Amino acid sequence: MKRLRPQLIFAAAILVTGVLSGLIGAFITLLVxxxxxxxxxxxxxxxxxxxIASSPERRLLGPTLGCAAAGLGWWLLRxxxxxxxxxxxxRADRPFAPMPMSIDALLQVLAVGSGASLGREQAPRMLAAVGTELLIRSGSLPPEQRRIVLAGAAGAGLAAVYNVPAAGALFTVGIVLRSWRPTAVxxxxxxxxxxxxxxxxxxxxxPTFDWPPTDLTGQAVWTALAVMPIAALVGAGFNHLVSRSRPPAPPKSWALVPAIGLAGLATGLASLWLPxxxxNGKSIVLESLSGAAPLAVAALAAVLKPTLTALFIRSGAAGGMITPALSTGTATGAFIALAIHQFGGQASVPTTALIGGAAVLGVTQRAPLFAAMFTAELTHPPLDVCGLLAIAALGAHFMGWIHRRLTKS
Known part of the structure; x- marks a missing residue:
């Protein structure tokens, strides 16, 4: 029995981690x-x-006040x-700071819920990992098992929020742990x-998004191939913009309050024309998949979404990058399909939009398998579309890798 005890403790930790992460993911969803x-x-x-239904005054004041309140919280915290x-x-097996990390996660929820152009997925990941760490910090697990379980909690928080179990698992092993050992998987x-x-x-x-009825033809394969280089450029541009906007260290001065509040005001002003x-970008994905956005609107969304995200990062706000990148990619894909229509061609707007999302996300996260699975689980498209998502994400990731190598040399 003593020989089995370590395995039983490990199994219990996995069970508790999964359930706790799910509860936290559900809580964050309701809170947002x-x-x-x-x-x-x-x-x-x-x-x-x-x-759309809110008044112009509310579109301006809501994100301004909410984001300023989040900025006040970050100033007091930092x-x-x-x-x-x-x-x-x-990865470094360092101890967490449970209370600061929890407060930071809740401030992210306040900012994103108020309209900040940031992803909400980082908050449940942080809270799930912190909650798990508090349960296993007594030393009941060896360091390696502790690291794997905490990484599992981070991926599980993402899975619970978006109902993407396979993508959550790929996030754990491919992005958090960067290890494909059988135990980790x-x-x-x-x-x-x-x-x-x-x-x-x-x-x-x-699924987070309903997949609209659409006919998939052989032309979709050529469209996917055409999207790859464009998505690689958009993804590289997104990363460059965010990287250049990110301060060397998180700002700690009182200027956080007006800076993040002004970023909220900019979002409110933009929403008067583009609601x-x-x-986090869910609205852009929703409209891109519906094919209802005009060509100019899709183009503006593809440009303004990363611009607003970079503005919030520059102001000192914290949040996820997955859904802002995904929405930038879907808007880009929708723009490409609509442009093809404009010149007399045929292309499925939902399929091309989703391909664009997977491709851009594959570049920004440097994890094409995760990107393809995440976009597939968000929408549950037909299997042949899933294959195109994988091709586009892998192709754009490879092109992005070549671009990074060339710029470094």
């Missing part, structure tokens, strides 16, 4: 919705409809402590699956 409803004054439906980076802390699959199922009462086990801009 509550902040969005308060900011834009609506009670049901997607954020896009809430922004005056006292430094919040460690989650992925680096896990098994823990990643188990924790992400448990978290996803635990969050089903909130996510309803449904899909506030938030």
């Amino acid at each position: 919705r509550a902040v969005q409803h308060l900011t834009y004054g609506y009670t049901q439906g997607p954020l896009l409809l809430g922004v 005056r006292k402590v430094t919040v460690p980076g989650l992925n680096h802390a896990i 098994l823990v990643a699959v188990a924790t992400s699956s448990l978290a996803t199922v635990t969050a089903w009462p909130v996510s309803h086990g449904a 899909q801009l506030p938030g």
Whole structure:
């Protein structure tokens, strides 16, 4: 029995991590919705409809005040402590700062719910990892197992929020751990699956986006090949813009309050003409997949989304980059399909938009398998579309790799 005890403790830690991550993911989903409803004054439906229905004054004041409040919170927090980076802390086996990391995650929820152009996926990842670390910090697990379980919690938090268990597992092993050892893969699959199922009462086990009826022809393959180099350039541009905007160290002065508030005001001003801009990018993906956006709107969304994201990063805000990059890619793909239509050609707008999203995300995350699986699980498209997502993400990632090598030499 003593020989089995370490394995039983490890199995129990995996079980608790998966369930806890799912509960946290469900909580964050509900909390973001509550902040969005308060900011834009609506009670049901997607954020896009809430922004459209809100008054111009609310579109301006809501994100300005909400983002300024988040900036006030970050100023008060960073005056006292430094919040460690989650992925680096896990890989380096460094102790967490539970309270600062938890506060930072909740401030991210406040900012994103108020309309900040940042991803919400970082908050559940942080809270899931912190909660797991508090449960296993007594030394009951060896360091290697502890690192794997904490990485599993981070990926499981992402899986629970978006109902993407396979993508959550790939995120764990490919981005957080950067290890494909069998134990790491098994823990990643188990924790992400448990978290996803635990969050089903909130996510309803449904994909984040409904896949619209669309005919897939042989031309879609050529469209996917055409999207790859463009997506590689867009992804490289997104990374360059965000990297140049990121301060050398997180700002700690009182200027955080007006700076993040002004970024919120800029988002509010832009939303007067493009109501899909506030938030993490879900509204842009929704409109891109519907094919309802005119050519000029798709082009503006592809340019303004990364610009607003960089503005928030420059102001000192913190948040995820996955969904801003994804939405930039889907807007780019929709623009390409609509441009083909403009010149008399034929291209499926939803398929091309999703291909663009997978390709850009593959470049920005440097993880093409994760990008393809994430976009597939978000929409549940036909299997042949899933194949095109993988081809586009791998191709754009390879082109991005060549670009990085050439710029370094």
